[in-house]
Amino acid sequence: MTSLGSSVSSSTEYTVRVPKNTSKKYNIMAFNAGDRVSCSTWTQARMERDMSARRIYGEEETQEGAAGSEFGKKHREEARRKKFGIVTREFKVEDQPWILKVNGKTGKRFKGLKKGGVTENASYYIFTQCPDGAFEAFPVHGWYNFTPLAKHRTLTAEEAEEEWGRRNKVVNHFSIMLQRRFREQERGEDEEDETEKSGKKKKKGGSGRGGDLRIHDLDDDLEMSSDDSDSSGGEDGDSKAKVKKDTGKGKGKKKKKKSNESEALEDSDDGDYEGLEVDYMSDESSSEEEPEKGKPSKGEDLPKGIDEASESEEESEEEKQNDEEAKEEEEEEEGKKTPVQMEKKKKKDSSGESDSSDDSDIEGETASALFMKKRTPPKWGGGRGSAGSSRTGSRPGTPSIDSASTSNTLRAAANKLEQGKRQTQGPSTDSPAAKRLKMEPSSQSPVPSGKSTPQPPSGKSTPSSSDVQLTEEAVRRYLIRKPMTTKDLLKKFQTKRTGLSSEQTVNVLAQILKRLNPERKNVNDKMHFYLTE
Amino acid sequence: MSEKGEVDLTGAKQNTGVWLVKVPKYLSQQWAKATGRGEVGKLRISENLNDDASSQVSFTLNEELTVIEGIEDKTVSAPREHPFTMQSVGGQMLAVFTETSSDKIALEGVVVQRAECRPAVSESYMRLKRLQIEESSKPARLSQQLEKAVTSNYKPVANHAYNLEYERKKKEEGKRARADKQQVLDMLFSAFEKHQYYNIKDLVDITKQPVSYLKEILRDIGIYNVKGTHKNTWELKPEYRHYQGEEKTDE
Numbered sequence: 001m002t003s004l005g006s007s008v009s010s011s012t013e014y015t016v017r018v019p020k021n022t023s024k025k026y027n028i029m030a031f032n033a034g035d036r037v038s039c040s041t042w043t044q045a046r047m048e049r050d051m052s053a054r055r056i057y058g059e060e061e062t063q064e065g066a067a068g069s070e071f072g073k074k075h076r077e078e079a080r081r082k083k084f085g086i087v088t089r090e091f092k093v094e095d096q097p098w099i100l101k102v103n104g105k106t107g108k109r110f111k112g113l114k115k116g117g118v119t120e121n122a123s124y125y126i127f128t129q130c131p132d133g134a135f136e137a138f139p140v141h142g143w144y145n146f147t148p149l150a151k152h153r154t155l156t157a158e159e160a161e162e163e164w165g166r167r168n169k170v171v172n173h174f175s176i177m178l179q180r181r182f183r184e185q186e187r188g189e190d191e192e193d194e195t196e197k198s199g200k201k202k203k204k205g206g207s208g209r210g211g212d213l214r215i216h217d218l219d220d221d222l223e224m225s226s227d228d229s230d231s232s233g234g235e236d237g238d239s240k241a242k243v244k245k246d247t248g249k250g251k252g253k254k255k256k257k258k259s260n261e262s263e264a265l266e267d268s269d270d271g272d273y274e275g276l277e278v279d280y281m282s283d284e285s286s287s288e289e290e291p292e293k294g295k296p297s298k299g300e301d302l303p304k305g306i307d308e309a310s311e312s313e314e315e316s317e318e319e320k321q322n323d324e325e326a327k328e329e330e331e332e333e334e335g336k337k338t339p340v341q342m343e344k345k346k347k348k349d350s351s352g353e354s355d356s357s358d359d360s361d362i363e364g365e366t367a368s369a370l371f372m373k374k375r376t377p378p379k380w381g382g383g384r385g386s387a388g389s390s391r392t393g394s395r396p397g398t399p400s401i402d403s404a405s406t407s408n409t410l411r412a413a414a415n416k417l418e419q420g421k422r423q424t425q426g427p428s429t430d431s432p433a434a435k436r437l438k439m440e441p442s443s444q445s446p447v448p449s450g451k452s453t454p455q456p457p458s459g460k461s462t463p464s465s466s467d468v469q470l471t472e473e474a475v476r477r478y479l480i481r482k483p484m485t486t487k488d489l490l491k492k493f494q495t496k497r498t499g500l501s502s503e504q505t506v507n508v509l510a511q512i513l514k515r516l517n518p519e520r521k522n523v524n525d526k527m528h529f530y531l532t533e
Numbered sequence: 534m535s536e537k538g539e540v541d542l543t544g545a546k547q548n549t550g551v552w553l554v555k556v557p558k559y560l561s562q563q564w565a566k567a568t569g570r571g572e573v574g575k576l577r578i579s580e581n582l583n584d585d586a587s588s589q590v591s592f593t594l595n596e597e598l599t600v601i602e603g604i605e606d607k608t609v610s611a612p613r614e615h616p617f618t619m620q621s622v623g624g625q626m627l628a629v630f631t632e633t634s635s636d637k638i639a640l641e642g643v644v645v646q647r648a649e650c651r652p653a654v655s656e657s658y659m660r661l662k663r664l665q666i667e668e669s670s671k672p673a674r675l676s677q678q679l680e681k682a683v684t685s686n687y688k689p690v691a692n693h694a695y696n697l698e699y700e701r702k703k704k705e706e707g708k709r710a711r712a713d714k715q716q717v718l719d720m721l722f723s724a725f726e727k728h729q730y731y732n733i734k735d736l737v738d739i740t741k742q743p744v745s746y747l748k749e750i751l752r753d754i755g756i757y758n759v760k761g762t763h764k765n766t767w768e769l770k771p772e773y774r775h776y777q778g779e780e781k782t783d784e
Contacts, residue, residue, distance in 0.1 A: 010579065010580060011577050011578060011579030011580075011589075012577070012578055012579075013575050013576065013577045013578075014575065014576045014577075014578065015572055015574075015575055015576070016572070016573055016574050016575065016576045016592065017570060017571045017572050017573065018564045018565075018567055018571045018573050019571050020567075020571050023633055023634060024631040024632070024633055025631060025632050025633075026629060026630075026631050026641070027629070027630055027631070027632060028553070028627055028628070028629060028644075029627070029628040029629070029630050029640075030625060030626075030627050030628075031625065031626040031627075031628070032625065033623065033624025033625050033626070034624075037626050038626070039542075039545035039548075039626070039628055039640065039643060040545065040546070040548065042542055042545060043542075044542070045539075045540035045542060045640070046538040046539055046540060047538055047540050047630075047638050048538040071724075071727075071728045071730065071731045071732065071735045072732070072735060100540075121558060122555050122556065122557060122558060123555075123556050123557075123558065123561040124553060124554065124555055124556070125553075125554045125555075125556050125561070126551050126552070126553060126554075126629055126641075126644075127551060127552035127553075127554055127576075128549070128551045128552075128641075128642070135576055137554070137564070137573075139561065140553075141632075
């Protein structure tokens with residue numbers, strides 16, 4: 001083609017050859033733009049076909065001959081397949097993906113999947129320039145798209161589904177892979193003989209789900225992961241462990257090494273202490289020992305997994321301490337009140353290291369409360385006693401010294417009950433039970449009561465100790481002073497005060513007047529009585 | 534085997550640049566017909582030095598290769614001129630690797646330029662296209678009316694070919710004679726060396742013995758199990774079989 005216009009152009013002609021020898025097959029290796037792969041950085045590379053799909057197809061390759069085989073089994077299987085119309089795709093080596101490993105073990109890995117439909121409608125040719133200036137065109141046999149493979153561990157499909165369900169609750173994402181790693185370690189010790197296929201990981205992941213759930217419950221409530229700076233893809237289990245340890249309180253180096261769940265436990269314990277009444281707010285050591293006790297009580301291998309040497313030692317030390325304290329408590333526990341005993345039982349369980357995490361929380365709570373209380377009694381060499389009670393005979397008779405403890409409230413309540421007992425015993429000798437309450441104030445002086453005195457219904461003449469009585473003397477007194485009508489007299493002796501009914505009052509008054517025989521006088525058209533003495 | 538899988542990186546190190554060109558099917562077919570050293574045509578590259586317009590590349594097909602033979606003796610001539618449309622590779626990294634028949638992999642180079650080979654539109658091209666469409670539009674299956682009825686597979690009373698074969702078989706084998714018991718046992722043992730389970734029919738085939746006689750012998754040395762799989766098969770008794778070492782214990 002000749003050039004147009006004024007632009008200077010030079011055209012050169014090259015011969016194009018399509019070589020006939022087909023020993024070499026040309027393929028395209030395509031990388032994604034974002035991966036920024038540069039061939040020049042590769043020092044060494046290995047590439048092989050990924051034959052992992054062969055297992056699926058070649059499953060029939062059981063041992064032939066001898067045991068287990070049947071005569072003509074293959075033919076029969078084939079006939080059966082045809083009958084049912086099962087079409088199995090052939091395993092073509094050509095179509096299998098490539099695995100490319102660059103720069104040895106520590107370098108990158110790629111997987112190359114064959115792209116279909118490349119050679120269907122148009123052909124691709126590779127034009128290379130030869131030293132002699134001619135072009136050589138080679139047809140492209142296949143196109144493979146290479147993608148980088150993740151080196152870090154990923155979750156399997158089942159695990160991913162699980163985690164997805166908990167995505168709103170789990171805040172600390174590092175722990176997910178860490179737990180999985182530990183589970184694998186545990187299982188790996190057991191199953192070292194098995195072949196290392198990907199199926200193995202799935203097994204481990206699946207069966208360890210229970211533990212995973214348990215741990216994350218604690219995480220959900222308490223843990224706030226602040227370590228987002230270390231966002232490595234989880235390359236190193238140790239580095240991960242160290243990363244997480246800054247959350248929660250900085251209690252000590254050994255605590256930092258421990259796993260998430262242990263820290264979460266500590267947090268919860270601290271928070272729970274606040275509302276309790278304690279004897280002495282002793283130093284932190286008491287509160288520290290408690291959560292550590294809770295940790296081994298979980299029965300998990302996790303703390304050991306991270307840093308086995310140092311931590312197992314520390315844990316054993318703590319456990320020894322806890323055991324000692326448990327023994328002390330057990331001695332004191334004999335002869336305590338029942339509510340206190342119930343709490344102690346819980347504590348025993350916790351020291352037995354058999355509970356789940358939920359229980360250990362509660363136990364830690366109660367146990368810690370007891371723990372604090374009980375630190376003081378050992379100094380006084382013996383349990384506490386209550387003030388002179390008749391209830392528990394085996395209790396030593398030391399008077400109650402600590403008045404600020406929670407059990408005081410119990411004791412106070414017990415005291416009151418005892419008082420009540422004594423009080424009720426007093427009036428029991430008196431008149432019938434219905435009257436007991438009323439009689440009480442009369443018999444006991446220190447306890448005044450505001451109840452009114454009842455008048456025995458029997459006997460008009462027997463006066464009871466009340467203010468106003470309907471007696472002859474009283475009537476005479478009134479009549480001497482001043483002339484009164486019967487009405488006025490009745491008013492004087494009100495039924496409320498005398499305890500008599502109105503009829504009775506009238507009768508009694510009439511009789512009294514008969515005896516007295518007062519003089520009569522008419523004042524204002526009303527009959528008045530009076531007496532002159 | 535450190536050799537296998539090792540990728541030869543010389544091409545990558547040299548940074549050999551290649552072109553990836555998309556070529557129409559008919560053209561590649563024609564190229565396959567090339568003779569001799571494989572010369573198929575000429576590539577003309579004209580570069581505009583003044584402005585930065587992309588250079589014009591065109592490919593001219595050799596004369597002798599333009600003849601395309603279609604079906605039913607329709608020959609069409611392919612166009613000769615094919616300008617290339619140049620495209621950039623984009624961010625993508627395209628490398629070329631080769632695989633030899635002996636499974637040696639070598640990295641040949643990196644693609645620096647992509648291009649599409651287009652035919653220059655001409656009368657001959659149109660005819661070619663039409664031919665192609667005609668060919669592709671034909672259905673794969675065809676219904677055809679026959680003039681004469683097919684008589685070759687009429688219903689015979691007894692299929693002659695089959696009949697003959699049957700008679701021959703009968704004549705040849707006749708009634709299967711009971712061979713010596715020891716011989717039969719030998720045959721059975723050698724058969725069971727190869728496979729563990731056998732169908733009675735297969736054993737009859739192998740030993741050429743009448744069924745009842747064979748069954749008697751089998752009852753002696755073997756067991757008949759409904760294996761759980763479909764068929765009922767015979768296998769040797771445990772004391773007779775010794776599969777791991779491949780040794781057979783005689784009775």
